[in-house]
Amino acid sequence: MGKKSSAPKVQESANEKALAEVSKARRDRYRSLYRPVEQNFQEEVAKDTSALLGGRAVADVAQAADDSMGDAVALGRGSASQLGSTAKSLGDARTMAVVGANKTAQEIKDKGQLGALKIGNDMATDAVNGMAVAARASNTEAVAKARAQAVENDAFSTALGQIAMGGVQGYQHRKGLSEIKANQDAMRQRLKSDQPDWDASSGMGRYA
Amino acid sequence: MASSAADAILAQTTRDDWNYFLEQYAPLEEKMVGDINSTEIIDKAADTAQMQNGVAAASLDRTIDRYGMNVNGAQRAQLDRQQSLGQAAGTAQAVNTARIDQRERNLGLASSLMQVGRGVNSSALDGMGTAASLEANRNATNAQNKAQAKANQWQTIGTLGSIAAFFL
Numbered sequence: 001m002g003k004k005s006s007a008p009k010v011q012e013s014a015n016e017k018a019l020a021e022v023s024k025a026r027r028d029r030y031r032s033l034y035r036p037v038e039q040n041f042q043e044e045v046a047k048d049t050s051a052l053l054g055g056r057a058v059a060d061v062a063q064a065a066d067d068s069m070g071d072a073v074a075l076g077r078g079s080a081s082q083l084g085s086t087a088k089s090l091g092d093a094r095t096m097a098v099v100g101a102n103k104t105a106q107e108i109k110d111k112g113q114l115g116a117l118k119i120g121n122d123m124a125t126d127a128v129n130g131m132a133v134a135a136r137a138s139n140t141e142a143v144a145k146a147r148a149q150a151v152e153n154d155a156f157s158t159a160l161g162q163i164a165m166g167g168v169q170g171y172q173h174r175k176g177l178s179e180i181k182a183n184q185d186a187m188r189q190r191l192k193s194d195q196p197d198w199d200a201s202s203g204m205g206r207y208a
Numbered sequence: 209m210a211s212s213a214a215d216a217i218l219a220q221t222t223r224d225d226w227n228y229f230l231e232q233y234a235p236l237e238e239k240m241v242g243d244i245n246s247t248e249i250i251d252k253a254a255d256t257a258q259m260q261n262g263v264a265a266a267s268l269d270r271t272i273d274r275y276g277m278n279v280n281g282a283q284r285a286q287l288d289r290q291q292s293l294g295q296a297a298g299t300a301q302a303v304n305t306a307r308i309d310q311r312e313r314n315l316g317l318a319s320s321l322m323q324v325g326r327g328v329n330s331s332a333l334d335g336m337g338t339a340a341s342l343e344a345n346r347n348a349t350n351a352q353n354k355a356q357a358k359a360n361q362w363q364t365i366g367t368l369g370s371i372a373a374f375f376l
Binding site: 006007008009010012013014015016017018019020022023024025026027029030033034035036038040041044045052053055056059063112115116119122123126127129130133136138140141143144145148149151152154155156158159160161162163164165166167169170173 | 215216218219220222223226234237238241244245297300301304305307308311312314315318319321322323324325326328329330331332333334335336337338339340341342343344345346347348349350351352353354355356357358359360362363365366367369370371372373374375376
C-alpha cells in the first residue's frame with residue numbers, strides 16, 4: 001500500500017509540552033546548582049575538625065585556669081606544691097577538653113554524613129520510582145504497538161483470504177457454469193440424435 | 209469554557225509561574241547556593257574583636273579618669289602591654305570560635321539546600337515521568353489508530369480483491 005494511512009494522530013498538547021519543558025529545566029537546574037552543593041557538603045563534612053574544636057576547648061580551659069593561677073601567684077596565695085597541683089589539674093583539664101573536642105568532631109562528622117546519606121538514598125528512591133514510571137510507560141507503548149501490529153497483520157491475512165476465496169468461488173462458479181453448459185450441449189446433442197426420422201407415408205416419426 | 213481553552217490557559221499560567229520563579233526566586237536560590245563557603249562570620253569576628261577591644265580600652269581609660277587614679281609611666285606601659293596581649297588573645301579566640309561557627313553555619317545551610325535540591329529533583333522526575341507516560345499513551349494510541357486505519361484499508365482491499373478474483 002503506497003498510500004499513507006489517514007489515521008487521526010494525537011498531538012502533544014500545550015500542557016504536556018509545558019510540563020516536559022519545565023520538568024527538564026528544573027532537572028537541569030538541580031544538576032547545575034545543587035549537585036555542586038552536595039559534593040561540597042560531602043567534602044567539607046568529612047574534614048577532621050578536632051584540631052579546631054580542641055583549640056577552642058583548650059583556650060577556654062587555659063583562660064580560666066591562667067587567670068586563677070595568675071591571681072594565685074600575683075597575690076601570693078598558696079604554696080609551690082599547691083601551684084604544682086594546680087598545674088597538673090590544668091593539664092588534666094586540657095587533656096579532657098581535647099578528648100571531648102575529638103568526640104564532638106566525630107559526632108559532627110557522623111551527623112553530617114548520615115544526613116547526606118539520607119538525602120542521597122531519598123534521591124535514589126526517587127530515581128527508582130522514576131524508572132518504574134518510565135518502564136511502565138514504555139511497556140504500555142510496546143504492548144499497544146504489538147497489539148496494533150497484530151490487528152494490522154490479521155487484517156492483511158483476512159484480506160488475502162478473502163481474495164483467495166473470491167478466486168476459488170469464481171473458479172468454481174465458472175467450472176459449474178461450463179459443466180452445466182456441457183451437459184446442456186450433450187443433452188441438446190442427444191435430443192438431436194435421438195429425434196425420429198419423419199415418415200412421410202405414415203405421417204409419423206420413425207426411430208432408426 | 210471549552211476544554212481546549214482551559215488547557216491553553218493552564219499551560220500559559222504554569223509557564224508564567226515558572227518564569228516568575230526564574231525571575232523572582234532563581235537569583236535568591238543562586239545567591240544562597242553561592243554562599244555555602246561564606247567567611248563572613250570569621251571576617252566580622254576579627255573586625256568586631258578589634259572594635260570591641262578598642263571600646264574596652266577606652267572604657268578603662270574613662271574609668272581611670274573618673275576615679276582619679278594616678279597611673280605612672282611604668283604602670284601605663286604594663287597596662288598597655290596587658291591590654292595588647294589580651295586583645296591579641298581575645299581576637300585569636302574570637303576568630304577561632306567564629307571559624308567553628310562559620311563551618312557549622314555553612315554546613316547547616318548546605319544541608320538545608322540539599323533538602324531543597326532533593327525536592328527540585330524529585331519534582332523534576334515526577335514531571336518527566338508524567339510527560340513520558342503521556343507521550344507513551346499518545347504513541348500507543350497513534351499506533352493503534354494507524355493500525356486500525358491500515359486494517360480498514362486491508363479489509364477494503366480484501367473485499368474488492370475478492371470481487372475481482374471472482375471474475376478473473
